[in-house]
Amino acid sequence: MSELKHIISLRIENSIRNAVQATASRFYVRESDIYRFAINYMLKRFKCLHEDDFSGSDLLPLMLDIREELIGSLSLKKHQLFNILNGNNVHPDKFVAMSDIELLLTPQHLVKQRLQKIDDSPQSDVDTETWLKQYLLEKYQSPSLQDSSDTQTQSSN
Known part of the structure; x- marks a missing residue:
């Protein structure tokens, strides 16, 4: 059974977005995958x-x-x-x-x-x-x- 997913909006600086895009490109994944990864990583640390x-x-x-x-x-x-x-x-x-x-x-x-x-x-x-x-x-x-x-x-x- 899949959990319900939500669309969120987020404001970030251009430099951060550029870094996310570069990271996504380097990993051959979508930008949204990097955001999800970052959130999951942070939640595990916390x-x-x-x-x-x-x-x-x-x-x-x-x-x-x-x-x-x-x-x-x-x-x-x-x-x-x-x-x-x-x-x-x-x-x-x-x-x-x-x-x-x-x-x-x-x-x-x-x-x-x-x-x-x-x-x-x-x-x-x-x-x-x-x-x-x-x-x-x-x-x-x-x-x-x-x-x-x-x-x-x-x-x-």
Whole structure:
């Protein structure tokens, strides 16, 4: 049995459409196939947002991975991200502080300055994103953040 399909309208910049068309051409598929692929890919990555068990610090690895998109594409505000992370009756052990939510939404060039003010163990030998992940890992002691940090360390070696 096939699901009912809907036609949607979407506004995108010319540069994005050109990139989609070039990708479709390279894959020998229709432009609409690339849009469907992109939506399905994104929904799979965000699957944890549909599970009530995932809340608070459980969602930090995802938010760290999409940090630039949160700032640029989605233009999320701190209260919106607070509700995404802490809105589902989060367990007190998983609660993410507003100051750390603000840190997630802070532009790259300002994160280092903020971390220097709040982190007791300054890290001058690592890049800012790694320092941010380490800071949040230490503060929230999240195993999934540890896995993410280990994977990044291994891939950079």
